[in-house]
Amino acid sequence: MTGMPGDGGALRVHMSRVVVATAYGGPEVLAVTDEPTAAPGPGEVRITVRASGVNPVDYKVYSGAMGADPGRLPLRIGSEAAGQVTEVGPEAVGPAGPVAVGDEVIAFRVTGAYAAELVVPAQALVPKPPDLGWAEASGLMLAGATAWHALAATRLGAGDTVLVHGAAGGVGLMAIQLAAARGATVIGTASPAKHKLLREFGAIPVAYGDGLADRVAAAAPDGVTAALDLVGTDEAVDVSLALVTDRERIATIAAARRGLDLGIRVLGGAPGADPGTDIRAAARLELARLAGQGRLRVLVAQTFPLENAADAHRLSMGGHVAGKLVLTP
Numbered sequence: 001m002t003g004m005p006g007d008g009g010a011l012r013v014h015m016s017r018v019v020v021a022t023a024y025g026g027p028e029v030l031a032v033t034d035e036p037t038a039a040p041g042p043g044e045v046r047i048t049v050r051a052s053g054v055n056p057v058d059y060k061v062y063s064g065a066m067g068a069d070p071g072r073l074p075l076r077i078g079s080e081a082a083g084q085v086t087e088v089g090p091e092a093v094g095p096a097g098p099v100a101v102g103d104e105v106i107a108f109r110v111t112g113a114y115a116a117e118l119v120v121p122a123q124a125l126v127p128k129p130p131d132l133g134w135a136e137a138s139g140l141m142l143a144g145a146t147a148w149h150a151l152a153a154t155r156l157g158a159g160d161t162v163l164v165h166g167a168a169g170g171v172g173l174m175a176i177q178l179a180a181a182r183g184a185t186v187i188g189t190a191s192p193a194k195h196k197l198l199r200e201f202g203a204i205p206v207a208y209g210d211g212l213a214d215r216v217a218a219a220a221p222d223g224v225t226a227a228l229d230l231v232g233t234d235e236a237v238d239v240s241l242a243l244v245t246d247r248e249r250i251a252t253i254a255a256a257r258r259g260l261d262l263g264i265r266v267l268g269g270a271p272g273a274d275p276g277t278d279i280r281a282a283a284r285l286e287l288a289r290l291a292g293q294g295r296l297r298v299l300v301a302q303t304f305p306l307e308n309a310a311d312a313h314r315l316s317m318g319g320h321v322a323g324k325l326v327l328t329p
Helices: 056-063 134-138 141-153 170-181 192-201 212-219 234-243 256-262 277-292 306-317
Strands: 014-021 030-037 044-054 081-088 104-107 117-121 125-127 161-165 185-189 204-206 226-229 250-252 300-305 324-328
Touching (some): 014 117, 014 306, 030 306, 044 134, 056 306, 081 117, 081 134, 134 300, 141 170, 161 170, 170 185, 170 192, 185 212, 192 204, 204 212, 212 234, 234 250, 250 256, 306 324
Parallel strands (some): 161 185, 161 226, 185 204, 300 324
Antiparallel strands (some): 014 030, 044 081, 044 117, 081 104
């Protein structure tokens, strides 16, 4: 408890360990510091964070690729977390109803999720399924909602055959499971070391590299009806165009410039892309339900303490992680 002159008594100040970018650049600019957190206002909730999901967009934010306004520094990082509600403001109602102290929740989309404590809008919270671990819960929503949006954008359904580029990543593994649940056949690209994993998740694996189109065609003798580019390489875009006749059924989350030029579906936050805000928000309760039923698995590749966020980002930037990376306070 700390007192402030003129406040008529003691005022409790909450402090939270948070990860910030102190400059624009690589992972070396990340640091852990203590910051005060305000009391939750109307429609807001305070949560103790148990785990935070790491995503490629997190390092794009502080790399300067999305703007380098020095006035935004130090910059808070992270957009998804899982934790327990410790305080609620007036009218704190989330997508599943009123939020109460003690609730275990998943927070997405939020700002500054790399933290020990957060104050967030109640509308950003959905109940965490009891049987879903904290690390898995923190890595569910961004990848899951992105995959959900990609399947909706390409109108994927029963009888389709979809080619997923970058199938062993966080979004790729979600896309495999969601597509298979819709009755689609899934062909996924990955290095040979990850082919066993893709089979476990329900995909037919193929190795990327020279000859990819021929290998996919051999795996899909009846043709490919849709494609998801989750890596942004020229190979992924070119092979998708070669195999899928309807460009409206090719979606990319990583090759915005080429995608817009070629007339394929460009998804996400890039200029000119379809952010799918409503689709992604509406998917949250369904993703939590599927994960809680064991029908949607979140593969956690590795966890790091907050202090090692830079190491997590270096590993993620290498592009060879199977599944999700998670930070724990």
